[in-house]
Amino acid sequence: MNSVPDFDDLPLVEGMPKGCAWGVFDRDGKKDQVGTLNFLTPDVVRNAALEVKDGVSISLNWPLNAMNKLNIPGRLAAQHKILYIPESMAALPFEQGKSWDDELSFNTQCSSQWDSLCHFQHQDSGLAYNGANPDKEALSIDSTSYNKMPTLDHWHSRGCIAGRGVLIDYASYAEEKGIEFHAFDGNRITVEDLEACAVHQNVEFQPGDILIVRTGATEVVDNMNPADLGKMAAAKLTGLHGCEETARWLWNKRFAAAASDSNSFEAYPPLKPDGSIGGMKDLVLHMYCLNMFGMPIGELWDLKELARYCKEKKRYSFMITSTPLNQPGLIGSPPNALAIF
Template sequence: MSQRWKNRPEGSNWGDFGPDDQIGRMNLITPERRLNALKEVRDGKVFCLCLPLDYPGGNVLNSARFPPQFHTVMRDGKVYFDLAQRESDPRLTDVGCDEAVTLYSQYSTQWDAFAHKGSLFDADGDGIAEKVYYNGYHVVDPHTSKPTHGEVGAAALSIDKMAETCVQGRGVMIDLRRHLGDERQAVGYDALMRMMEADGATVETGDMVCFHTGLGQVILDMQRAPNESIRTMCPVLDGRDDKLLQWVTDSGLVAIISDNLAVERSSTLGTDPRLGERGAALPLHEHCLFKLGIHLGELWYLTELAAWLHANRRAHFLLTAPPLRLPGAVGSPATPVATV
């Protein structure tokens, strides 16, 4: 039993990978499963699964997140951009550029770290629910009430732990858009199984599962000027479908990825009327990040890959998608690559 908790959430796997585990189901991508994933490479063709990091543009999708902002870097009192170095030595022919960037880690194509979403849960058994995250970790020191990494970072469960695994394994494409179009609808277990069977998409232990909804293409087509309609377009997973959550548990998948804002119905649309008396606004996030140690990828670009896979009667590929190795961060941009 971990020293951090006496109770673990119902249906969770806390402690199953060890009392100090911080990578969750990424443990299931073994060398053998990685070798099997390499067998999915038959054509040597690659797909970039990342939106340009200044997309979607504005902050319609999330009012708290903003596009990247560039800042100058100074060198010898001058802006280091298109700067000739001959002033320091007239013999030099070098011309250089440098920059600094303010980057919201979850503005565009991203991974969620386990420190991104926790829950109010009585992990220590004192009868009082406290703020706690996967495997009983905290992001704020209970003694000092300060973040455990710098002014606003997490020492445990941060995204660099995921990066250290290199995040390479078999990807599975489930093409919701091809079956459902661009209409907003919640996809539960029964509909999902029908689509997977029709497409020959199977999910095995250690797989990273991609859900193509089409929103990534809609975002690109709006050319950094999205409007409010983007928040109510394209299919989403139904995080309140218990059968779907049980499938996530039983399947052995290690990551869920989508080209939409939150994989499931976003809390930016307001509280789901099915919430009941108490519970998570984002139940799939709670199930994955908090209970099972399953990373979530959001706002990826999947349309070109989905079309190619369908045309070639395939659903599986090699996925390489490490986040930034940034200690303390609760999320990270990513430039995922699919190889087929």
């Protein structure tokens, strides 16, 4: 990791803004497809295992149907179909016995998720991480061995995620410090805020960490009241401040990945360079993290129990494992994430 340039020292990539890490992880003439997961070296994983002291594991996965009450148009809500096998497999020439199957249909952005490095393209060029050029045909591949797109199935070739997680519980920090804060007020959490919260929690970042930031968003949705519903209608989401300074900090810390319980990880709506309000295409950290760094973004993670346990034990680092679904060309996936203490 010491050989990886800092943000301001990254070699310029033609047609791309400063801070583009394309090619940094390429080896032996082969284009990299997993980005900052390369920071999860054997030494990093071994050290992460030292975090396991209590024998306690905590799920970070929100129910698949948790957002059905706030379904976003154009994204299929989670649907669960129960199948009684003697009926569903009646055509088979043998008796099934009393037994059950089920089927799931859902958009991979509908609950806790990882965004792959194809999820958000560089808007001017249309390219994804490391110069990949995704389209429906390229993403509809049926075998990872032929897949040239940096999608989530490639994680399985390197054992997915096992590393050290660090929780920045900004929701609790703001409450303790008397900072006006709500998960649906569009608060912009700055680098200064993140560093101050880390000091407050006695967190020391290490290269290869998986950063997790709590805003309380999923808890607001779980316990929705009329006032919260009114805030949600304004479509303002609290998250990391989407700007170059935050991007520089994320890269220079050598995070292997970053996640949050918010719907967008970064504050929404984003700000354009001139300070005016932007739209989805203007998301700054999505462009830097997913597209230019190759840093996966997790959203809508369930952090309530994790925050409670961290506060109780007064330690905010732990081992984390995450295994997305293994489907060729997968753009998003439930994280299937565990924090292990």
